[in-house]
Amino acid sequence: MTSVSLPVGIVTYNPELGRLKDNLDAISSQTGLILIYDNGSNNFKMIQSFLDAYPCATLIDGGKNSGMAVALNVLANEAVKREFTDILFLDQDSVAPDGMLLHLASRRSNRIGIIGPKIVDRNELEASGASGVVQVPRLITSGSLLNLHAFEAVGGYDERLFVDWVDFEFCNNLRIHGYELVRDNDVRLLHEFGHEEYAGRMVHRSKDGGFETYSYYRSNHPVWRMRDRGRSLAITSLKYRDTELAGEDAAIYRKSLIKTALFERNGLKKAYEMARGWNDGKRAFRGSDVQNQ
Numbered sequence: 349m350t351s352v353s354l355p356v357g358i359v360t361y362n363p364e365l366g367r368l369k370d371n372l373d374a375i376s377s378q379t380g381l382i383l384i385y386d387n388g389s390n391n392f393k394m395i396q397s398f399l400d401a402y403p404c405a406t407l408i409d410g411g412k413n414s415g416m417a418v419a420l421n422v423l424a425n426e427a428v429k430r431e432f433t434d435i436l437f438l439d440q441d442s443v444a445p446d447g448m449l450l451h452l453a454s455r456r457s458n459r460i461g462i463i464g465p466k467i468v469d470r471n472e473l474e475a476s477g478a479s480g481v482v483q484v485p486r487l488i489t490s491g492s493l494l495n496l497h498a499f500e501a502v503g504g505y506d507e508r509l510f511v512d513w514v515d516f517e518f519c520n521n522l523r524i525h526g527y528e529l530v531r532d533n534d535v536r537l538l539h540e541f542g543h544e545e546y547a548g549r550m551v552h553r554s555k556d557g558g559f560e561t562y563s564y565y566r567s568n569h570p571v572w573r574m575r576d577r578g579r580s581l582a583i584t585s586l587k588y589r590d591t592e593l594a595g596e597d598a599a600i601y602r603k604s605l606i607k608t609a610l611f612e613r614n615g616l617k618k619a620y621e622m623a624r625g626w627n628d629g630k631r632a633f634r635g636s637d638v639q640n641q
Contacts, residue, residue: 352449354493355381356436357423359416362389365398367441372402375438378449380404383423383435388413415510420489424499432496439490443538451535452493455481461498461527462519465491465535484531486519491537498527506583508632512573513580513597520584524591566612574608574618575625582629601626 356379360368376382382405386392392409399405408422420437427435434456436449452463464487492515502521509517519529545568549561569577581601588594601622609619 352379352453353432354434354436354449354453355379355383355427355430355432356438356449357383357385357420357427358438358440359385359387359419359423360389360395360440361387361413362391363395363440365391365394368395368398370443371438371441372405374446375444375449376402376404378444378447379436381406381430383426384408385419385422386410387415387419415507416489416514417505417507417509420514421504421507424494424496424504428496428500434493434495436493437489437491439539442490444491445536448491448535448537449493452532455530455532456493456495458495458497459526459528460530461495461502461522461525462487463493463530463532464488465537466531466533467491467539468536469539479533481530481532481534484529485523486516487529487531488539489515490539491535495527498522498525501525502527506587508583509580510576512577513584517580517584517587520588520593520597524588524593568613569618571614571618571621574612575621575628577604578622578625579629579632580625582626583633586630586633 356375358371372382382402384395384399384405385408386395387410389395396407399407408426410419410422423437424435434453436452438444448465452465455463464484467488467490502518502525505514505518506521522529545566578601581597581604585595585598585601588597605619605622608622609615612618
């Protein structure tokens, strides 16, 4: 397997070591450097011992769970310090296909902020959709090849965000600075979106002015995660209210609130916590943060 002179960055938090092994086995032949930032895992010493088998891996001990934005900034800044031009991010349980890094790297250009693969849900039998390269409004972190010049130009990830919406807020920031976000549909990456399950169908207005239905899947996220989502969406809504993206995240919040109340298990409680998070986020944006309880 041909390796590329670009690093891979992985954030760990209480990883299942078997899945992490699959991840590292798949990507270690594609790169000479894997940077791993641990966000205060309970099994940190096991991770340390486990990584002895991977000489290309460098472990950074975060000491506590500081959230995804902090962790991603540390990894990206470490890559900048080592004079790399790009870094590929993977979730701790992602398994990259053969040649993924090389293929994504071949698509790089100065105007592209992030290049990502087609994400395939582990819970689905097969992926469908168009092939080739398309421009998209946002990409998840896992599988994303980040242009480090763009990362520095926009000021990195917003550390007011903890977990939810960290990647999508960063995509917003890249977009308003003129960078493109590109998905290569010819590269497929398996990714599990929590523990989703089918919940029913919803109706929304189509582009031609009519109505159409679509399937909705429960995220089954815990209550704290829904509060974190509300908080993040409030911050991003206020942050971009005077840009061409004004209103996007506020609309997503309203839709998420309704979907959560209707379809999630314990939905009213989760919707209530999301609303509390929204108020937390408004306070955080104005400088008086309220921690999740």
